[in-house]
Amino acid sequence: MTGKPTPKSRQAQRYSVRQRSRRRLLSIGLGIAVVVVVLATVGLINYHESSVSSAGSSSQTVTSPKTTALPSIGESAPSGTFVTINGQNVTVASLRGTPTLLWFVSTWCSSCEAGTQAMAQNLATIAHAGVRVSEIELYHDLGSQGPSMVSFAKELAGTQYNNPDWTFGISSLGLTKNYDPVGYLDVYYLVNSAGKITYVNSSPAATMPELLKAISRI
Amino acid sequence: MKRLINKADHLRETFGIVLRSPRRRLGWIGLATLFSVIYSLLLPFSFSQRVAFSNWSYLDPYMVMWSLVLGTAMSLVLMIQITAMRSVLSAGTTSLTGLAFLASVIPSFLCCTPIVPTLLAFVGFSSLGLYETTGGIQYFFATQQTLFLSSSLAILLLSIWWSSLRLCNARCRYPQRVQFKDEEHKTSANSTEVQQ
Numbered sequence: 001m002t003g004k005p006t007p008k009s010r011q012a013q014r015y016s017v018r019q020r021s022r023r024r025l026l027s028i029g030l031g032i033a034v035v036v037v038v039l040a041t042v043g044l045i046n047y048h049e050s051s052v053s054s055a056g057s058s059s060q061t062v063t064s065p066k067t068t069a070l071p072s073i074g075e076s077a078p079s080g081t082f083v084t085i086n087g088q089n090v091t092v093a094s095l096r097g098t099p100t101l102l103w104f105v106s107t108w109c110s111s112c113e114a115g116t117q118a119m120a121q122n123l124a125t126i127a128h129a130g131v132r133v134s135e136i137e138l139y140h141d142l143g144s145q146g147p148s149m150v151s152f153a154k155e156l157a158g159t160q161y162n163n164p165d166w167t168f169g170i171s172s173l174g175l176t177k178n179y180d181p182v183g184y185l186d187v188y189y190l191v192n193s194a195g196k197i198t199y200v201n202s203s204p205a206a207t208m209p210e211l212l213k214a215i216s217r218i
Numbered sequence: 219m220k221r222l223i224n225k226a227d228h229l230r231e232t233f234g235i236v237l238r239s240p241r242r243r244l245g246w247i248g249l250a251t252l253f254s255v256i257y258s259l260l261l262p263f264s265f266s267q268r269v270a271f272s273n274w275s276y277l278d279p280y281m282v283m284w285s286l287v288l289g290t291a292m293s294l295v296l297m298i299q300i301t302a303m304r305s306v307l308s309a310g311t312t313s314l315t316g317l318a319f320l321a322s323v324i325p326s327f328l329c330c331t332p333i334v335p336t337l338l339a340f341v342g343f344s345s346l347g348l349y350e351t352t353g354g355i356q357y358f359f360a361t362q363q364t365l366f367l368s369s370s371l372a373i374l375l376l377s378i379w380w381s382s383l384r385l386c387n388a389r390c391r392y393p394q395r396v397q398f399k400d401e402e403h404k405t406s407a408n409s410t411e412v413q414q
Binding site: 026027028029030031106108109110111112113114138139140141142143144146176181182183184185186202203205206 | 264265266267268276312313314316317329330332335336338339348349350351352353354356357360361
């Protein structure tokens with residue numbers, strides 16, 4: 001009775017084997033996809049770090065194509081205008097004479113929020129070195145409107161909101177194009193009193209020690 | 219309804235097997251703590267742009283809650299997988315677990331990092347198109363973190379459900395093959411008594 005397997009049971013057996021191998025292939029494929037995505041992420045982060053650090057060393061130039069290259073160290077700060085939250089029109093050229101940190105943010109970006117809080121904590125040191133901070137919202141908040149720059153600044157800068165060494169503004173398209181051609185969030189430039197870029201980096205919340213070091217050299 | 223109650227019983231039985239000894243329960247708590255710590259370092263990545271213990275300064279109740287929930291679920295999946303592997307079975311949810319992990323950290327890694335703008339610039343977007351696209355994508359990741367975290371939790375719960383049922387079914391069908399250490403001892407003790 002239980003001796004020979006019937007054709008039906010053989011067929012069922014074959015079907016289950018096929019199903020199992022199909023499932024195994026699917027899990028291997030998914031596993032490979034996960035590994036590829038993780039590797040691509042790590043690779044891209046490394047690529048960006050190398051391109052920013054190459055912008056940060058005076059002997060090298062940015063590796064990305066010309067149209068998407070960030071202004072690099074040693075270059076004159078590109079021109080452009082922004083409007084302060086008090087409604088004043090400011091040109092980059094008018095900032096010459098005082099070292100300035102030009103910092104481009106988006107009001108919905110979490111690293112920009114963290115950076116603004118870090119800036120509020122370190123503003124005294126930065127101002128003591130004679131550097132003014134201009135925190136500028138990227139043109140149209142990069143097409144996705146977050147909170148207004150006024151409420152963003154009031155909430156995150158706290159008591160430093162009215163500090164004369166810290167200006168908040170909104171960028172024109174030209175200024176955003178000149179300083180952030182790729183659309184990075186949270187990128188900043190340290191410009192000396194002669195209008196030359198002396199340091200470039202991103203995310204002050206993470207790079208504050210490096211920024212303070214660069215400021216001390218100015 | 220009856221089938222669902224039956225499956226819930228299976229689930230309870232699996233948890234009973236997976237967490238049956240104090241040592242295993244301790245292991246589970248250890249794993250849950252480890253995964254919660256890992257999540258608490260990874261979830262605030264979008265604020266600090268680095269994986270460091272200083273990320274804890276950006277933790278709020280929302281992130282603490284998600285770190286604990288995801289850490290606990292992830293450790294439970296792992297415990298079931300370990301139990302299945304010890305019984306020479308495959309829980310069949312490794313890829314799902316990987317997918318859940320990826321879904322939970324994607325918003326932190328893709329908002330405010332250079333990944334999206336660099337990728338789009340490579341593809342050939344330029345000027346306003348680039349700004350709006352890169353802004354739109356990053357804005358989505360910045361504002362939809364709850365959606366991603368909930369999806370990750372759903373995938374983890376699905377993994378728990380699926381691997382538990384597999385383990386339970388295998389145990390019902392092949393009780394000799396799917397045995398655990400203490401049961402093996404009991405069986406061998408019984409057989410020696412019978413022989414005597």
